[in-house]
Amino acid sequence: MTDARQLQGDKLSEAQAIERAKLGDAEAFQFLYGLHRRRVYSLCLRMTANTAEAEDLTQEAFLQLFRKIATFRGESAFSTWLHRMAVNVVLMQLRKKSLPVVPLDETQENEEEAPKKELGAQDPMLSGSIDRLRLQRAVDALPPGYRRIFVLHDVEGYEHNEIAAMVGCSIGNSKSQLHKARMKLRESLKTSRAEKAAKPY
Amino acid sequence: MARAQGTKLVSLVILTAAICASAESRKEFRFTVGPGSVVSIANQYGPITVKGGSGNQVIVNAVLHSDQIEIDHTQSGSRVDLLTHLLSDSNADTGRVDYEVSVPADASVTLRSSTGVLHAEGLHGDVSLEGSQASVEVRDISDAHVHVRTLNGSVALTNIRNGHVEVTSVGGDVVLNSVNGPLVQVNSTSGKIRYEGDFSNSGEYMLTSHSGDIEASAPNDASIDVTARSVRGKVENDFLLEPKHTNFAMKAGSAFAGTMNKAASSVKLFSFSGRIHLKSLQATR
Amino acid sequence: MNCAEFQEVLPEVFEGDRTAEQESHLQSCSVCSSLVAELDLIANEARQLQEVAEPNPRVWASIEIALRQEGIIHEPQMRPTLLPAVPRRWSMNWLAPVAAAAVIAAGVVVYQRGSAPPSSTPAGPAVAQVVPNKLPITPLSVNDEDRQLLDALASRSPAAQKQYASNLQNVNAYIRDAEESAQADPNDEEAQQIVMDAYEQRAAVYEMALDRSMP
Numbered sequence: 001m002t003d004a005r006q007l008q009g010d011k012l013s014e015a016q017a018i019e020r021a022k023l024g025d026a027e028a029f030q031f032l033y034g035l036h037r038r039r040v041y042s043l044c045l046r047m048t049a050n051t052a053e054a055e056d057l058t059q060e061a062f063l064q065l066f067r068k069i070a071t072f073r074g075e076s077a078f079s080t081w082l083h084r085m086a087v088n089v090v091l092m093q094l095r096k097k098s099l100p101v102v103p104l105d106e107t108q109e110n111e112e113e114a115p116k117k118e119l120g121a122q123d124p125m126l127s128g129s130i131d132r133l134r135l136q137r138a139v140d141a142l143p144p145g146y147r148r149i150f151v152l153h154d155v156e157g158y159e160h161n162e163i164a165a166m167v168g169c170s171i172g173n174s175k176s177q178l179h180k181a182r183m184k185l186r187e188s189l190k191t192s193r194a195e196k197a198a199k200p201y
Numbered sequence: 202m203a204r205a206q207g208t209k210l211v212s213l214v215i216l217t218a219a220i221c222a223s224a225e226s227r228k229e230f231r232f233t234v235g236p237g238s239v240v241s242i243a244n245q246y247g248p249i250t251v252k253g254g255s256g257n258q259v260i261v262n263a264v265l266h267s268d269q270i271e272i273d274h275t276q277s278g279s280r281v282d283l284l285t286h287l288l289s290d291s292n293a294d295t296g297r298v299d300y301e302v303s304v305p306a307d308a309s310v311t312l313r314s315s316t317g318v319l320h321a322e323g324l325h326g327d328v329s330l331e332g333s334q335a336s337v338e339v340r341d342i343s344d345a346h347v348h349v350r351t352l353n354g355s356v357a358l359t360n361i362r363n364g365h366v367e368v369t370s371v372g373g374d375v376v377l378n379s380v381n382g383p384l385v386q387v388n389s390t391s392g393k394i395r396y397e398g399d400f401s402n403s404g405e406y407m408l409t410s411h412s413g414d415i416e417a418s419a420p421n422d423a424s425i426d427v428t429a430r431s432v433r434g435k436v437e438n439d440f441l442l443e444p445k446h447t448n449f450a451m452k453a454g455s456a457f458a459g460t461m462n463k464a465a466s467s468v469k470l471f472s473f474s475g476r477i478h479l480k481s482l483q484a485t486r
Numbered sequence: 487m488n489c490a491e492f493q494e495v496l497p498e499v500f501e502g503d504r505t506a507e508q509e510s511h512l513q514s515c516s517v518c519s520s521l522v523a524e525l526d527l528i529a530n531e532a533r534q535l536q537e538v539a540e541p542n543p544r545v546w547a548s549i550e551i552a553l554r555q556e557g558i559i560h561e562p563q564m565r566p567t568l569l570p571a572v573p574r575r576w577s578m579n580w581l582a583p584v585a586a587a588a589v590i591a592a593g594v595v596v597y598q599r600g601s602a603p604p605s606s607t608p609a610g611p612a613v614a615q616v617v618p619n620k621l622p623i624t625p626l627s628v629n630d631e632d633r634q635l636l637d638a639l640a641s642r643s644p645a646a647q648k649q650y651a652s653n654l655q656n657v658n659a660y661i662r663d664a665e666e667s668a669q670a671d672p673n674d675e676e677a678q679q680i681v682m683d684a685y686e687q688r689a690a691v692y693e694m695a696l697d698r699s700m701p
Contacts, residue, residue: 331694332694333694333695334649350690350694352649352650352653352690352691352694353649353653369686369687369690371653371656371657371687371690371691372652372653372656388683388686388687390653390656390657390660390684390687391656409680409683411656411657411659411660411663411664411684411687412656412659412660432663432667469676471676471680473660473663473664473667
C-alpha cells in the first residue's frame with residue numbers, strides 16, 4: 001500500500017480524497033480504502049468469524065460505498081456512512097444464509113449455549129486487562145446471535161436502538177443478548193485462563 | 202381537337218401507371234438453416250412481419266417501393282442477415298420496403314426499423330425489436346426472451362409466456378396482455394403502461410415510468426406481493442391487500458403495498474408523476 | 487433484593503441508572519459486585535478488537551479491478567469529452583449502453599464532420615463546423631451533448647429534430663427526478679435502479695437518433 005502512504009505523506013485529507021474520488025481518481029479511492037480497511041474488515045471478521053467471508057464482505061462494502069460516492073454530501077462523517085454500509089452488507093449476507101441474526105425470543109436458544117447464572121461463591125476474578133488474542137478467540141467462539149450483538153455494541157459502539165433497527169429485534173432483546181454474550185465471554189475467559197494455569201509447561 | 206387531347210390524357214395515365222408499376226418490385230429469398238437459427242433484418246422505412254412456422258427455411262418476401270433500393274443479404278451457417286440499402290437520398294416513401302418473413306419457430310429474430318410496423322408472432326426463439334417511431338406488435342411467444350425498444354412507437358405484447366420481457370419506450374404507450382414470465386420489465390418516460398394478466402409464473406414484474414400513467418389489471422386470484430408508489434401522482438387500488446412489513450411507504454409520494462393470496466410474484470409499480478391504478482379484472486368485465 | 491433478583495435485571499442495570507435497592511445490593515454483595523466489574527471489563531476491553539485485523543492485499547486488488555471495469559475509476563486523460571453525462575455508479579450490467587453511448591457520441595462528431603458542406607474549412611473543432619440551416623430550437627433542459635446531437639439531426643431531418651428535442655427534455659426530467667430521489671437516500675437500492683432506468687432511456691434516445699443499425 002505504498003501509494004496510500006505517499007498520499008498520506010502529501011497530507012491529502014479525507015475530504016480531499018472524497019472529492020477526488022468523485023472524479024474517478026484511482027489514488028483517492030485507494031487512500032480511502034487504506035484509511036478504513038482495518039475497521040471494516042475487523043467488523044466483518046468479528047461478525048462472521050470466517051476469514052474468506054469477511055474478505056468478500058469487505059470487498060462488497062467498499063464497492064457499494066465507492067459506487068455511491070458521488071452522492072456523499074458530507075452531512076455525516078464518511079466513516080459513519082461507510083461503517084453503516086458495512087454493517088448492512090454483513091447483515092444482508094447473514095439473512096441470505098438464513099442464519100438467525102438474533103434469536104427472536106429466548107425460548108429459541110439452545111440450553112447449552114445459555115450462560116450459567118452466577119450465584120454463591122465466586123471463581124477467581126477476571127481482572128486487569130484481557131489479552132487481546134484470548135478475547136478475540138472467545139468472541140469467535142460465541143454463538144452467532146450473541147456474537148453479532150456483542151460486536152455491534154461493545155466493539156463497534158452502536159446503541160441498542162440502532163442495533164434493534166438494524167437486525168430487526170426489540171431493544172429489550174438486544175440488551176438481553178448483549179448481557180448473555182458478556183456472561184458467556186466471562187465464562188470462556190475464566191476457563192481458558194484456568195486451563196493455561198493448569199498446563200505443566 | 203378534343204379527341205386528340207383525350208387520347209393524350211389516356212396515354213399519360215397509362216404511362217404514369219407503367220412507371221409506377223415498374224418502380225415497385227417484389228423479391229423473394231430462401232435460406233435453409235439449422236436448429237436455433239438467427240435472423241436479423243434492418244429496414245429503415247417500412248414494415249417487417251415475421252411469423253414462426255415449421256420447416257427449416259427462412260423465406261423472405263419483400264416489396265420494394267422504388268428502384269432506388271437494394272436488399273443486401275448474407276448467410277453464414279444458420280445466421281441470416283438482411284439489410285435494406287438505400288441507393289440515393291430516399292424518404293419514407295421512396296425508401297420503403299415491406300417485408301413478410303417466415304422463419305422456423307425456434308429462430309431468434311432481431312428487427313430494426315425507423316417507421317415500422319414491426320410484427321413478430323408464433324416463435325419460441327428470442328425476439329429483439331427496435332424502432333424509433335415504429336409500432337411494435339409481438340404475440341404468441343413462449344419460452345424465449347422478448348426485448349423491445351422504441352422511442353415514440355406504441356408497443357403491444359400479447360400472450361408472451363415463460364421468458365424475460367424487457368420493454369424500453371420513451372414516449373410510446375405500452376400494452377401487455379397475458380404476458381407472464383420470470384421477469385417482466387417495462388420502463389417508460391412519458392408513455393402509458395397498461396398490463397392485463399394474472400402476474401403468474403412466480404415472476405418479477407416491474408412497471409416504471411416517469412410521467413406515464415400505469416394501469417395494471419389482475420384477477421382476484423392473482424398471487425402477488427405488490428408495491429405501488431407515485432411521487433407526485435395518485436395511486437388507486439381495487440383490491441383488499443394483506444398488509445406486509447415494509448418501510449417503503451415512508452418515502453415521498455402516494456403509495457400502497459400488500460399481498461394477495463400466496464404472494465408468489467413480485468409486482469412493483471412506480472412513477473414520478475403518473476397515476477397508478479391496480480384494477481380488478483372482475484370489476485372491469 | 488437477593489443475587490438472583492439482581493442478576494435478573496442486570497441487562498437494564500448496565501444500560502441505565504441503578505435504583506437505590508440495586509445500588510445497595512451491589513455495595514453489600516461481593517459476588518454480584520465482582521460480576522459487574524468483570525462484565526464492565528469485558529465491555530471496555532472489547533474496543534481493542536475494533537481494528538485488529540488486516541485484510542489480504544487481494545481484497546483491494548479485487549476492488550480496484552471492479553471499479554475500473556465499471557468505469558468508476560478512470561484516468562482523466564482518457565475521458566472522451568463528448569460522452570453523455572452518465573453517473574459513475576453504473577454496475578457492470580449497464581456497460582453495454584454506456585459503451586454504446588460513447589460510440590454514439592463519437593459518431594455525432596464523425597457525422598457532423600461528414601455533413602459539413604465541402605466549402606467549409608477543415609480546420610477547427612467538429613462542433614464549430616456544424617452550422618447547417620435549421621429550425622431555431624432552444625429547448626429547455628438539454629445540455630451541450632444534447633445540442634450537438636440535435637444539430638446533427640437538423641441537417642438530416644428537421645421534423646425528427648423536433649421530436650428528439652422533446653424526447654430529450656422528457657428524459658432529462660426523468661433523470662433529474664431520479665437523481666434527486668437517489669440523493670435523498672443513498673442507501674435506497676430501488677432509487678439507484680430508477681436512476682439507471684432513466685439513463686437507459688437517454689441511451690436509447692441517443693442510439694436511435696444516430697440509427698446505428700441503419701445505413
